[in-house]
Amino acid sequence: MDFNETAALDAVVASFEGTSDPRLKEILQVTTRHLHALVRELRPTQTEWQQAIDFLTAVGHTCDDTRQEFVLLSDVFGVSMLVETINGDEHGTEGTVLGPFHMTESPRRELGGSIDLMGGSTPCLVTGAVVDDAGRPLAGATIDIWQCSVDGFYDVQEPEKQPPGNGRGLFTTDEQGRFWFRTVVPSHYPIPTDGPVGDLLGASGRHPFRPAHIHVIAEAAGYRPVTTHLFVADSAYIDSDAVFAVKKSLIVDFTEIDDPAGFEHYGMTGPFRHAHFDIRLGREGGPQ
Incomplete structure (x- = not known):
């Protein structure tokens, strides 16, 4: 496959076609479409994308038995x-x-x-x-x-x-x-x-x-x-x-x-x- 912006989306969406659970299939494909649309709109640099990954990693590391940082993140985004x-x-x-x-x-x-x-x-x-x-x-x-x-x-x-x-x-x-x-x-x-x-x-x-x-x-x-x-x-x-x-x-x-x-x-x-x-x-x- 010649990987370009359009082909990338089609290929990833198609990769989930074999998902046996219909709801899970819908979630994965819709999430893929919106995530790719976000990246195409923002056009982040590789450094910015790594910063996003580092941020989410830090959110996960902050969670423990008495604190749920991912819930907090969901909360502040409404x-x-x-x-x-x-x-x-x-x-x-x-x-x-x-x-x-x-x-x-x-x-x-x-x-x-x-x-x-x-x-x-x-x-x-x-x-x-x-x-x-x-x-x-x-x-x-x-x-x-x-x-x-x-x-x-x-x-x-x-x-x-x-x-x-x-x-x-x-x-x-x-x-x-x-x-x-x-x-x-x-x-x-x-x-x-x-x-x-x-x-x-x-x-x-x-x-x-x-x-x-x-x-x-x-x-x-x-x-x-x-x-x-x-x-x-x-x-x-x-x-x-x-x-x-x-x-x-x-x-x-x-x-x-x-x-x-x-x-x-x-x-x-x-x-x-x-x-x-x-x-x-x-x-x-x-x-x-």
């Missing part, structure tokens, strides 16, 4: 949110990115328990319910929660300071589909910038910050799970999330409660912040 949007369930709560810190198993906790193992100064109570697409409560649904501390770090980022499982909890809804737990209001924080993704943001003049949020995965048998966030309404960077994950329906008021009647009503002993967030799950196969 691809994670694009995939989430394509696969979203119109009958359920809007989803958003998983993020790079769902790397350890959340400990099981009783309803009303605290995920704050550090003794934050201002407690926070999060309440809500898991319901189906018709608003009926889903008893026995699981709620996986993880968040950063008031200083903006996850437990896996500060193993010398935070006890394992701080900011994490796995809860089961009661017979009315309700869940509630105690925590602290998380801080906004920068995504990790000490790796190749941080270098990319620096080179492009982009900030690395995410608005304050609590991560949630909600699941129930027979329903489509959802991975989502509760975004703190008054947080910095709520309009410029570094990973493009904010959706209006996920912004929640963390209301200050400072009167004794409120303390008694919610079973708290002093001033606290309260956030309420209901989660709707669509049925597998659509509404019924």
